[in-house]
Amino acid sequence: MTKAANPPTASAKAQALPDSYEAGLIELEQLVATLESGQMPLADLLQAYQRGAFLLNHCRGQLKAVEEQIQVLEAGSLKKWTDEA
Numbered sequence: 001m002t003k004a005a006n007p008p009t010a011s012a013k014a015q016a017l018p019d020s021y022e023a024g025l026i027e028l029e030q031l032v033a034t035l036e037s038g039q040m041p042l043a044d045l046l047q048a049y050q051r052g053a054f055l056l057n058h059c060r061g062q063l064k065a066v067e068e069q070i071q072v073l074e075a076g077s078l079k080k081w082t083d084e085a
Helices: 010-014 021-037 042-073
Strands: none
Touching: 021 042
16 A cells, blocks of 8 residues: 655745746735735734745845846846847
């Protein structure tokens, strides 16, 4: 007889990486809206806050990594974006 896989724990879900930056941002925006609505049960507030803090740090880290890559591509200095091709 095989053992059924255990469902992810709350801490594992709080640390699960989103599929992309955009997915993380969408999830974070939804969490903020839910928290601000005041409709979340008290028991779930801490877990939602922890997930939001994790997503915020993850998204910030991704943005920082991209900025560093752009700086390397632009020889160490960011250039002002223009619409001119």
